[in-house]
Amino acid sequence: MTNLVQSQSSTLTGVNNDNLMLDVKNLQLYFPITQGVFARVQGYTKAADDVSFFIRQGETVGLVGESGCGKTTVGRCIVRAYEPTGGEIIYHRADGTTVDLAKLQGDELKPYRRDIRLIFQDPYFSLNPRMTVFEIVSEVLKVNKLATPAEMKDRVVALLQRVGLRPEYMQRYPHAFSGGERQRISIARSLITSPRMVVCDEAVSALDVSIRAQILNLLEELQADFNLTYLFISHDLSVIHHICDRIVVMYVGKVVEIADATELFVNPRHPYTEALLSAVPITNPRDRQAVGRIRLEGEIADPSNPPTGCYFHPRCKYAQERCKTETPPLRNLENEHFVACHFSEELELTNVQLR
Amino acid sequence: MSDTLIEVNDLKIHFFTDEGVVRAVDGVDLTIERGKTLCLVGESGCGKSVACRAFLQIVHSIGKIVSGEIIYHRRVDNNFEETIDIAQLNPKGRQIREIRGKEISMIFQEPMTSLSPMYTVGNQIMENILLHTNLSKEEARQLCVQLLDQVGIPQPHRLVDEYPFRLSGGMRQRAMIAMALSCNPTLLIADEPTTALDVTTQANILDLMRNIQKEYQMALLFITHDLGVVAEIADTVAVMYLGKIVESGDVDTIFNNPKHPYTQALLRSIPKISRTREKLDTIQGMVPNPYRRPGGCPFHPRCTQAMPECSTMVPSVTRFSDGHTTRCLLYENITTKQFAELS
Ligand SMILES: Nc1ncnc2c1ncn2[C@@H]1O[C@H](COP(=O)(O)OP(=O)(O)OP(=O)(O)O)[C@@H](O)[C@H]1O
Ligand SMILES: Nc1ncnc2c1ncn2[C@@H]1O[C@H](COP(=O)(O)OP(=O)(O)OP(=O)(O)O)[C@@H](O)[C@H]1O
Ligand code: SF4
Ligand code: SF4
Ligand SMILES: [Mg+2]
Ligand SMILES: [Mg+2]
Numbered sequence: 001m002t003n004l005v006q007s008q009s010s011t012l013t014g015v016n017n018d019n020l021m022l023d024v025k026n027l028q029l030y031f032p033i034t035q036g037v038f039a040r041v042q043g044y045t046k047a048a049d050d051v052s053f054f055i056r057q058g059e060t061v062g063l064v065g066e067s068g069c070g071k072t073t074v075g076r077c078i079v080r081a082y083e084p085t086g087g088e089i090i091y092h093r094a095d096g097t098t099v100d101l102a103k104l105q106g107d108e109l110k111p112y113r114r115d116i117r118l119i120f121q122d123p124y125f126s127l128n129p130r131m132t133v134f135e136i137v138s139e140v141l142k143v144n145k146l147a148t149p150a151e152m153k154d155r156v157v158a159l160l161q162r163v164g165l166r167p168e169y170m171q172r173y174p175h176a177f178s179g180g181e182r183q184r185i186s187i188a189r190s191l192i193t194s195p196r197m198v199v200c201d202e203a204v205s206a207l208d209v210s211i212r213a214q215i216l217n218l219l220e221e222l223q224a225d226f227n228l229t230y231l232f233i234s235h236d237l238s239v240i241h242h243i244c245d246r247i248v249v250m251y252v253g254k255v256v257e258i259a260d261a262t263e264l265f266v267n268p269r270h271p272y273t274e275a276l277l278s279a280v281p282i283t284n285p286r287d288r289q290a291v292g293r294i295r296l297e298g299e300i301a302d303p304s305n306p307p308t309g310c311y312f313h314p315r316c317k318y319a320q321e322r323c324k325t326e327t328p329p330l331r332n333l334e335n336e337h338f339v340a341c342h343f344s345e346e347l348e349l350t351n352v353q354l355r
Numbered sequence: 356m357s358d359t360l361i362e363v364n365d366l367k368i369h370f371f372t373d374e375g376v377v378r379a380v381d382g383v384d385l386t387i388e389r390g391k392t393l394c395l396v397g398e399s400g401c402g403k404s405v406a407c408r409a410f411l412q413i414v415h416s417i418g419k420i421v422s423g424e425i426i427y428h429r430r431v432d433n434n435f436e437e438t439i440d441i442a443q444l445n446p447k448g449r450q451i452r453e454i455r456g457k458e459i460s461m462i463f464q465e466p467m468t469s470l471s472p473m474y475t476v477g478n479q480i481m482e483n484i485l486l487h488t489n490l491s492k493e494e495a496r497q498l499c500v501q502l503l504d505q506v507g508i509p510q511p512h513r514l515v516d517e518y519p520f521r522l523s524g525g526m527r528q529r530a531m532i533a534m535a536l537s538c539n540p541t542l543l544i545a546d547e548p549t550t551a552l553d554v555t556t557q558a559n560i561l562d563l564m565r566n567i568q569k570e571y572q573m574a575l576l577f578i579t580h581d582l583g584v585v586a587e588i589a590d591t592v593a594v595m596y597l598g599k600i601v602e603s604g605d606v607d608t609i610f611n612n613p614k615h616p617y618t619q620a621l622l623r624s625i626p627k628i629s630r631t632r633e634k635l636d637t638i639q640g641m642v643p644n645p646y647r648r649p650g651g652c653p654f655h656p657r658c659t660q661a662m663p664e665c666s667t668m669v670p671s672v673t674r675f676s677d678g679h680t681t682r683c684l685l686y687e688n689i690t691t692k693q694f695a696e697l698s
Contacts, residue, residue, distance in 0.1 A: 031521075067525025067553045068509075179399040202524070205550050208399045208580040213624040213635035220634075235553045238583075242626040242635070265628065279554040281583025283625060285606045288587065295562065296555050300509040352628060 011052050012258075014332040019057045020092050021197060021229050022078065027051040027102070028086035029073050033304055045304045047073040048084070049253030052330060055197070057092075060223070060230040062240040062261070064276065065250035068303070071233045074250075075199045077102070078231065079118045080109050091116070094196065110144065117190035119183075119203040127174040127182055133160070134170040137188045146193065159188045162225075163218060180211035184218070191222065197229040204239060216243055237280045241265060249273050252301040252311045255330055258338040265352045269339040271316045274349040294350075310341070318347055357428055357436070360542060360574050361387040361410070366423035366442070368405055368414060375646040379405040379418065381598030384672075387542065390572040394585040394606070396621070397595030398638075400645065403578045404464055406595075407544045410576075411455045412446040429458070430541075457487040460540040462531050462548040464578075470519040470527060476503075477515035480534045487538045502533035507559055524551040532560060539571050546578045561588055582625050586610060591678075594618045597643065597653040604679035614681045616660045652684060660685060 011025045028051075030044035047070045055061045063071050076082045078089060080101055089101040091112065101112055120126035127136055137156045141147045147155060157167040163184045174182055183203065190198055200219070204212045216239065222228060234240050240247060240261070247264045249257040249272065257270040268274050278294040296315050301307055307314050313323040322342055330340040341347075368380035380402045387393050395403050408414055410425060425441040444451045463469040470479060477499050484495040496515070503511035506529040519527050528551045535543060543564070549557045565588065567573055579585060585592060589606040594615065602615040613619050623636040640657040643649055649656050655665040665684055673686040 065553065067529075067551065067556050068523040072523065202551070206547075208397070209582060209621060210624045210638040211399060212580075213626070213637040216626075217635055217637065235551070235557075236581075237554060238626040238628050241628045242632055275555055276553070279558040280628070281554065281557075281581065282586050283583060283627065284610050285586045285589070286611070293558075295558060300507055302509040304510070 012338060020054055021057045022055040023090040025052050026087040027077060027084055029077055029082055030085045043304050046253045047303060051255055053248045053255055053258055055229060058227055058229055059245045060232055060243055062244035062247040063233045064240055069250045070253045072201055075201050075233055079116050079199055114193040115195055116197045117195040119186050119190050119200045126186060129174055132171050132173055133185055137192055140193055159192055163188045180207055183215055199231045201233045252306055253303050256340045263337060268349050268351055269344040270341050271318050272312050277352050358389050359386060360389045360428055362426040364424050367421045368409055368418055369421050370418045372417060377645045378598055383600055385593055387574050387576055389574055391590045392575040392577060392588050394577045394589035394592045401595045402598045403595055404546055407546060410459055411461055412444055412451045456483050457538045458540055459542045460535045461544040462535045464546040472520055475516050475518055476530045480537055483534055484537050502537055506533045507556055528552060540573060542574045544576045597648055602681040608679050615683050616658045617654050
């Protein structure tokens with residue numbers, strides 16, 4: 001049964017509800033930690049632990065944060081490769097009705113597997129080496145009987161051309177292609193169903209700079225052509241700044257800051273965001289001695305046993321007593337700039353000087 | 356005794372496949388100094404990984420070192436040094452097995468193919484320690500936990516017994532780094548070791564490598580697509596294109612006075628964090644088919660400064676004053692012209 005939900009406002013306050021595409025509310029995914037012969041559950045890795053953010057139609061939203069903070073987990077919940085253990089993923093269909101993807105099971109998910117697609121991190125391992133490019137790109141159409149063989153061929157040919165691959169090479173196997181070409185194949189595979197939204201999980205990280213620039217330009221062109229919405233997961237903040245309209249920052253399974261892309265760089269309000277921005281690699285060796293770069297000290301939080309209060313407090317240089325006991329809520333400072341820190345208003349954080 | 360640790364001269368590695376010969380590495384020259392960092396950059400498929408795997412004699416079976424030498428100045432003790440040509444060693448022989456994983460260790464590009472899914476992370480790191488040291492099992496395990504902690508793995512006591520697939524991408528990469536550092540190598544070859552890491556973790560890992568480098572005089576050969584990382588850590592940089600080093604020099608020169616059109620284009624295609632977001636500069640055209648590499652200067656089909664002779668003449672090395680070299684006809688012409696003017 002499809003779970004029809006009335007269009008409702010985000011859990012985040014002060015959000016303009018126009019044009020919402022996805023509203024993720026208090027999303028949770030706990031992985032059981034098992035041990036011993038009877039696989040007894042010893043505890044849970046809280047990979048996603050109360051994640052709330054939203055994505056508007058046609059937007060590119062960036063998801064950033066420390067390795068292991070749960071970005072891939074969130075992306076996989078949205079495409080429903082994982083089943084969340086709590087929370088909601090409210091999807092706004094093209095006709096304006098909404099559905100909670102978190103609650104759907106099995107065949108109920110089928111229509112949304114076409115609407116929301118995933119591009120994987122690694123162009124080398126995500127393509128089946130025993131399938132031809134044609135088979136890889138058309139697989140989802142065949143499995144879901146979405147097109148006749150003749151239509152399928154036309155669509156694959158048109159799409160391969162669009163992503164800059166020669167259709168003559170359609171019968172070749174992935175090993176015959178370079179990293180950049182393979183990433184184009186992955187993109188074609190994700191776009192073949194005419195999706196509305198694409199989750200790009202480190203989609204350009206394995207590519208060298210010049211090919212990465214080509215793929216980023218391509219993703220932007222495709223967005224304009226097909227009115228696509230992107231959730232863009234990446235470690236590379238220069239890429240994130242280049243391609244995203246808004247940015248969501250996560251720390252140990254929680255969202256700590258959400259802001260417009262430029263706003264986040266020039267006016268960060270969370271101490272973790274400050275540390276993240278100050279670690280962006282320099283672009284010229286002459287800046288090596290630059291002062292004021294923050295190194296995060298202290299033990300990296302364990303998602304199976306997170307600290308009390310604000311999860312960031314053991315590593316935060318601004319932490320006070322209150323931070324050890326009281327969890328800061330994600331609140332709207334102004335104009336949809338959200339932050340989860342008790343002292344955002346008082347702190348003078350270092351920003352990035354944009355030229 | 357020299358400061359040079361490894362000298363690579365005219366190294367050629369070819370793959371003999373059913374479809375033809377791939378000249379993956381086609382005349383590479385490199386020098387690695389003791390305790391210094393050399394960064395190797397270049398387009399995907401240009402031969403960086405193949406070249407570095409040769410330093411450990413682990414070239415894929417259809418690949419052959421067809422010519423050239425990899426001279427390793429091995430310090431046996433404080434006043435004796437032997438010279439070994441690694442290119443001549445038997446890949447299965449005793450000598451290379453002593454060197455591999457101990458004196459020269461490598462962080463591989465694909466953490467999933469070098470970490471076995473069948474064994475816990477701890478067992479795999481301990482195996483390397485036990486192979487190369489006299490530590491007991493218990494001591495090896497302690498060292499292993501300590502290493503995992505140093506590379507920033509949370510709860511190392513628990514995760515030492517985890518299987519790789521239950522770790523996030525970046526945690527697997529850090530486990531690999533711990534394994535490579537486990538025997539204090541003289542040379543660490545790091546093939547894209549930080550691509551899966553966030554910038555704060557990356558900054559910590561780079562600090563860790565720098566500290567180990569200082570403490571143990573470890574040389575670092577760092578392969579990366581991330582020019583920001585190069586700017587942070589390199590002493591010298593070598594830029595590779597289609598199997599050849601097209602430019603090399605100290606890091607400041609490469610960033611601020613690059614000569615080769617490929618290096619210049621590479622530096623232009625980095626997205627800059629700036630107020631205006633323009634379309635990114637790209638290098639026109641695709642990486643050429645490995646079986647049909649262009650004649651003349653291999654970069655000519657994509658070079659914005661190509662001249663008619665570039666499609667037929669192979670550029671040779673031009674040396675500028677300060678150890679800065681390039682392979683491009685633009686400068687050969689200048690030098691011949693200048694030479695003509697002088698004489
Ligand atoms: N299949 C799984 N089983 C158990 N735990 C998992 C699984 N996948 C991920 N985890 C754990 O969940 C947490 C979040 O992992 P996730 O892969 O979402 O992180 P990430 O933010 O994408 O990190 P990275 O930037 O390194 O890719 C980690 O602690 C990881 O160990
Ligand atoms: N086992 C193999 N068989 C045939 N060709 C190979 C093999 N391994 C590598 N090659 C070829 O050798 C060339 C160089 O590959 P290499 O892996 O060294 O590139 P790279 O510079 O490390 O690229 P990347 O930045 O993508 O890792 C490529 O054209 C590749 O196709
Ligand atoms: S709530 Fe306290 S510990 Fe958390 S980020 Fe803010 S100042 Fe730091
Ligand atoms: S030799 Fe010619 S084609 Fe090659 S890089 Fe120089 S100018 Fe460009
Ligand atoms: Mg991930
Ligand atoms: Mg490589």
